[in-house]
Amino acid sequence: MLDLSTLNENQLAAVEWNDGPLLVLAGPGSGKTRVLAYRLARLIDATQDKHFKVLALTFTNKAAAEMRERVGDLLSGSLQRTLLTTFHSFAADIVRQHGQHSGLRPDFTMLVDDGDRHSLLEEAIAAVEDHSTRSQLSSERLLPLVNRLTENNVKPDEALSTLEAGGVQETGALASVYRSYRRLMIERNALDFPGLMAEALNLLETRPNVKRQIQRIYPYVCIDEFQDTNQTQYHILCHIVNPATRNLFAVADDDQIIYQWNGASPDRLRALEKDFRVSTIQLPDNYRCPPAVVALANKLISHNFERSEGKLALKAHRPHSEDEVIRVQRFDTFAGETSWVAADIASRPEPYRSNCAVLARTRKALEGVIAALEAQGLSGYLGARKNEFESAPLQWVHAILRLANARSSRECLRKANKAFSALEGIDLDTGDVISAASTMNGDYLRAWIAAVLARDAIAADTRLLVDGPVRALVDRLDFWNFLSSAFAWLDRLPEAAPTQDTIFDDYPSEKATWIELTQEICAQYGRDEVTLHLLLQELDLRSKSALPAAGAIPCFTIHASKGLEFAHVYLVALIEDQLPSWSAVKKGFDSKEMQEERRNCFVAITRTQETLTMTYSNRMDGWAKSPSRFLTEMEVI
Numbered sequence: 001m002l003d004l005s006t007l008n009e010n011q012l013a014a015v016e017w018n019d020g021p022l023l024v025l026a027g028p029g030s031g032k033t034r035v036l037a038y039r040l041a042r043l044i045d046a047t048q049d050k051h052f053k054v055l056a057l058t059f060t061n062k063a064a065a066e067m068r069e070r071v072g073d074l075l076s077g078s079l080q081r082t083l084l085t086t087f088h089s090f091a092a093d094i095v096r097q098h099g100q101h102s103g104l105r106p107d108f109t110m111l112v113d114d115g116d117r118h119s120l121l122e123e124a125i126a127a128v129e130d131h132s133t134r135s136q137l138s139s140e141r142l143l144p145l146v147n148r149l150t151e152n153n154v155k156p157d158e159a160l161s162t163l164e165a166g167g168v169q170e171t172g173a174l175a176s177v178y179r180s181y182r183r184l185m186i187e188r189n190a191l192d193f194p195g196l197m198a199e200a201l202n203l204l205e206t207r208p209n210v211k212r213q214i215q216r217i218y219p220y221v222c223i224d225e226f227q228d229t230n231q232t233q234y235h236i237l238c239h240i241v242n243p244a245t246r247n248l249f250a251v252a253d254d255d256q257i258i259y260q261w262n263g264a265s266p267d268r269l270r271a272l273e274k275d276f277r278v279s280t281i282q283l284p285d286n287y288r289c290p291p292a293v294v295a296l297a298n299k300l301i302s303h304n305f306e307r308s309e310g311k312l313a314l315k316a317h318r319p320h321s322e323d324e325v326i327r328v329q330r331f332d333t334f335a336g337e338t339s340w341v342a343a344d345i346a347s348r349p350e351p352y353r354s355n356c357a358v359l360a361r362t363r364k365a366l367e368g369v370i371a372a373l374e375a376q377g378l379s380g381y382l383g384a385r386k387n388e389f390e391s392a393p394l395q396w397v398h399a400i401l402r403l404a405n406a407r408s409s410r411e412c413l414r415k416a417n418k419a420f421s422a423l424e425g426i427d428l429d430t431g432d433v434i435s436a437a438s439t440m441n442g443d444y445l446r447a448w449i450a451a452v453l454a455r456d457a458i459a460a461d462t463r464l465l466v467d468g469p470v471r472a473l474v475d476r477l478d479f480w481n482f483l484s485s486a487f488a489w490l491d492r493l494p495e496a497a498p499t500q501d502t503i504f505d506d507y508p509s510e511k512a513t514w515i516e517l518t519q520e521i522c523a524q525y526g527r528d529e530v531t532l533h534l535l536l537q538e539l540d541l542r543s544k545s546a547l548p549a550a551g552a553i554p555c556f557t558i559h560a561s562k563g564l565e566f567a568h569v570y571l572v573a574l575i576e577d578q579l580p581s582w583s584a585v586k587k588g589f590d591s592k593e594m595q596e597e598r599r600n601c602f603v604a605i606t607r608t609q610e611t612l613t614m615t616y617s618n619r620m621d622g623w624a625k626s627p628s629r630f631l632t633e634m635e636v637i
């Protein structure tokens, strides 16, 4: 029996919600994530005699993994009846299963590397006929536009009219580049992240059976952080929720929309109200922050005018403390500011140090903090996304698996050869391997094995690996055996070649990340269900950042800190042009951008559980700077 006694009255009402659309609208630290976990567990507990599954979508793998753990802890066996996954994984499943209707094969790859996206876009630009127009276009300039069109659900054949309506110049050429780019992705059997969403939506729109099947399997749909959905994702939601029952349970905070540049918008909450006629439950009680921080947060956010009507102010639930909760410090230079922050952290005993985090609007400011922490003998951990493995050992493992999955991918073969050359010192010519593959049914991996084994100089240990586990990968897709043998070989490799320089430096940490990610994927799907396609696609959707080293101080951009909480928060570089950003300052006090910057500041300060330290300086990078307007709005200066 599920214990609901720790929930407050509003939380309980949300958890006990049965049928029909509901919006749980609440501020930070009010238990939204908690409510969602309880609601999933309760729904499953109350329908033990039923077989349907509940679908819960999140925006990050971390949030999905945490939610799985919480729901599993609340009700054992509940995960068998829940699909708790990210929006991107869910879309990838749809495309993998039904993409053949749009010309995509199930082994499609993800364009995770920005370099690959730029090359494809350059190809699309090269197809523009008029030379003088073509010379004005660059992938650097056009990629943001392509993203925006895709995220806003603009179909390739609607691009011209959309661009014309937006008053954009060179509309004909831009629309043709957009159409070519979307077509090239399908031809190459490769999708970028916005393209993945767009293709999933396209299948839901054009194949009624696909959406009916999803609606039948998942009669209840829940979504975390609804405010982050872009237009394309919102349309996906509209299709997967059964229109007869409208069982959509959305958890959101309009004051935490900080992905406007990614297509999120306050309009989405208004659309939800209009399209689903949702009931709303608010959770005003804040359990995370000290009352002094709650007071600052309420003051700050009251300056935004584009908020949900009737949104309740945060109500502090934690007791007042006699200790100093809020500190605000001014410095002459940014270097002085970061040195002080680092020294302050270094002077603290445990457990303070293990429970603090430094936040900033930009990664560059955090790099300054990390250097200052190192000068104090501490280390800092930069929480930021990493799309690809970077060490030769992991690049080789990844490239061989990708080649096993897509046997005629020139790009995977090229990457495998490059990494193998770094590891073994043997250069294989990509063109020669491709020519040899023509007598092997075009199987580049089979030809690669033959090319390696034909070399006399190859070490005996490597020969055994290539002739055994790599060959078994080609013949039987035995990738688990390949992985364990490849890692055992890589572990021995530095001993066999002690003179090798830096190529193994990052191997231990990248191997640990690989193991962590594959375990996470197996936990999500069950090891027996993870095919090679699925493993590779899920890896593409996840960040390859190293796990933090023990004792490293977490340094997060505000975007990366969303959903997290820390006992002691240091928010640095609170100056105009940083927070708010330069472009928001340029757009003016009543712009959408300025409101988003205010929400960034709101998200940052509401990560605090015990103390909040805010710092700013008179000069940064040699330029005179003014204190952030948000300090004035919070009435702390």
Ligand SMILES: Nc1ncnc2c1ncn2[C@@H]1O[C@H](COP(=O)(O)OP(=O)(O)OP(=O)(O)O)[C@@H](O)[C@H]1O
Pocket: 006, 007, 008, 011, 026, 027, 028, 029, 030, 031, 032, 033, 034, 035, 253, 287, 288, 562, 563, 564, 606
């Ligand atoms: N009823 C409650 N009683 C005690 N503590 C609670 C209660 N509800 C939530 N909390 C605590 O408040 C904190 C914030 O909860 P949670 O992370 O679910 O909030 P959230 O609304 O999702 O926050 P954010 O929007 O900032 O991600 C957690 O430490 C949680 O354990």
